[in-house]
Ligand SMILES: Nc1nc2c(ncn2[C@@H]2O[C@H](COP(=O)(O)OP(=O)(O)OP(=O)(O)O)[C@@H](O)[C@H]2O)c(=O)[nH]1
């Protein structure tokens with residue numbers, strides 16, 4: 410059923426990036442990903458499915474699958490992440506302080522998290538269908554000291570926040586707090602947690618901060634390709650427990666790998682949805 414719906418959507422002539430336009434990841438588009446066997450495709454689009462059989466039957470699975478768009482919706486969202494002459498996707502500007510931040514009218518989403526958690530890598534993966542967009546990825550932790558703004562046509566803007574942790578809580582006070590406090594067009598904050606390590610004290614501070622500023626936020630578990638399955642499950646359940654006690658957090662954590670592309674298509678769809686760029690069909 411899943412494959413038939415996919416085939417129907419993928420009409421001949423659908424465009425995707427080729428080597429001559431820049432090198433995109435070989436699973437960056439749903440068209441390329443659809444060449445995978447169905448179980449692998451399901452795992453790529455909905456990474457939680459692969460973990461599900463390993464969860465104890467006493468675990469409530471409902472919250473892991475709240476956002477489960479159709480493949481058509483995922484494909485619709487992908488269009489927003491694909492540049493065209495009328496839809497420019499590009500780095501916009503950087504700011505070292507909030508009073509240098511550009512005033513933008515479109516809805517905005519931001520990515521916050523510890524240094525090295527994978528914020529910039531995730532943004533690069535999200536933008537992999539626009540390979541000309543330059544997203545800096547650090548080799549050394551703490552590289553991104555500026556707030557970096559990217560514009561996705563007129564649809565939304567996306568913000569890569571400086572990593573915190575080495576000088577916490579000072580890092581929060583300088584950059585993240587003023588941003589969360591004052592950014593009026595911010596519609597969703599994505600709080601990244603390292604899937605290989607799990608929740609750290611500094612992640613808890615960030616979570617409390619999102620609660621305090623009453624900003625709707627979503628937790629993203631990163632680097633799932635690198636984490637052993639048992640470790641990932643433990644970290645996921647610990648996270649789920651925390652989320653269940655939070656008010657402003659979306660109950661479903663998103664699992665992603667910027668290396669093998671697991672969960673990237675789903676996250677693109679969620680971003681397109683929360684910024685109002687697409688309307689989800691009936692699933
Ligand atoms: N295996 C694996 N490595 C990742 C993944 N995402 C990021 N990394 C690696 O983790 C390191 C840090 O990634 P960044 O994206 O620079 O992290 P950041 O959160 O932007 O870091 P700061 O800018 O310092 O705050 C890099 O060496 C990445 O290659 C992932 O999904 N899987």
Ligand SMILES: [Mg+2]
Pocket residue numbers: 528529530545546547552553569572
């Ligand atoms: Mg970075």
